[in-house]
Amino acid sequence: MKMSHPISQANENSPYGDLTLEEFYKKHQIIHEESFMLNKRKMKLFTQTWRPEYCANNNHLHHQQFKGLVAMVHGYTADSSWISELTAVAIAKLGFLVCALDLQGHGQSDGYPGHIPNIQHVVQDCTQFFDSVKSQKPKLPSLLYGESLGGAICILISLQQKYGWDGLILNGSMCGISSTFKPTRPLEKLLPVDALFAPTWKVVVTKPVASKSFKEEWKRRLVAKNPNRRSSGKPPAATELEFLRVCKYIRMHCHELEVPLIILHGEDDVVCDPEAATFVYESAASKDKTLKILPGMWHMLIGETGENVELVFGTIFSWIQERAVKDFLRTISSFI
Known part of the structure; x- marks a missing residue:
């Protein structure tokens, strides 16, 4: 099934183009629900789900009416709405239940802007929400989708819940931070001290991330107009230190990944290191794994x-549907 990604209908002022959000959902025949949950640290986190209209009646649904569940994790300084939501809608239109949340310090969730001093707390938040959605449809094939920092978080979830997921999609994932965006060596050595005594101090000297992330200028302007955007992209000291630790942990443990896996990464990515993504691919124990390093992206x-968007997301959408079908057929065969 070929389809255009909804970003093709956006403009520099709104991801929904000239439509209101309600008109956008109606046009794409999507049922959207949003709520808040309390995590174990009593923080209020914003959560969302999307589903096709024909799967709207929860009281009379059998799990076969959905092709699967896709749990999405956004990147640093982003959130689960605005541009990220367009991919959620595209996947839901394919027949999937899609869920996502705003990480702490992002979007409409509690927390100091852009501050993630302990990645395990964020992993715990994601698993708390995703498990609650999975429990409503326990027999659905379940896939994780992560962009940038969200990709690193999805890897950590996969490592912790080894047999809880049927597929892992990593889009520009933070398997390693590019040397261009790492702090200089003197600052990197001082990070533990800065993180201890001034954890939210943005001492780290980095370049504006958006200017090196989105190739099309109008999309940079669209990102800047996100009403839920809360951080400029320069992480506080404790957050920067945690990101470096996460990348080191992933490098040490990615060989333990056994989940079906697809990695897509821009060859000219100067934020997250494409060589680190290649290392994860080569090290993973997954029997079903795909790597696409995309020239010039x-x-x-x-x-x-x-x-290029259609090329990338066409690959992702096809992979998601193929893995959901494979898992469904495997489930059926187990009863024969």
Whole structure:
């Protein structure tokens, strides 16, 4: 099934183009629900789900009416709405139940803007919400989708819930931070001290991330107009230190990944290191794994030209549908 990604209908002022959000959902025949949950640290986190209209009646649904569940994790300084939501809608239109949340310090969730001093807390938040959605449809094939930092979080979830997921999609994932965006060596050595005594101090000298993430300029302007955007992209000291630790942990443990896996990464990504993504692919124990290093493309693949967006997300959508069908057939065969 070929379809255009909804980013093709956006403009620099709104991801929904000239439509209201309600008109956008109606046009794409999507049922959207949003709520808040309390995590174990008593923080209020914003959560969302999307589903096709024909799967709207929960009281009379059999799990076969959905092709599967896709749990999405957004990147640093982003959130689960605005541009990220367009991919959620595209996947839901294919017949999937899609869920996502705003990470702490992002979007409409509680927390100091852009501050993630402990990645395990964020992993715990994601699993708490995703498990609650999975429990409503326990027999659905379940896939994780992560962009940038969200990709690193999805890897950590997969490592912790080894047999809880049927597929892992990594889009420009943070398997390693590019040397261009790492702090200089003197600052990197001082990070533990800065993180201890001034955890929210944005001492780290980095370049504006958006300018090197989205190739099309109008999409950069669209990102800047996100009403839920809360961070400029320069992480506080404790957050930067945690990101470096996460990348080191992933490098040490990615060989333990056994889940079906697809990695898509821009060859010219100067934010997250494509060589680190290649290392994860080569090290993973997954028998079903795919790597696509995309020539000339940048960090955020949705920020590419229309033709490249269709190439990238056409690959992702096909992979998601194929894995859901494989898992469904495997489930059926187990009862025969």
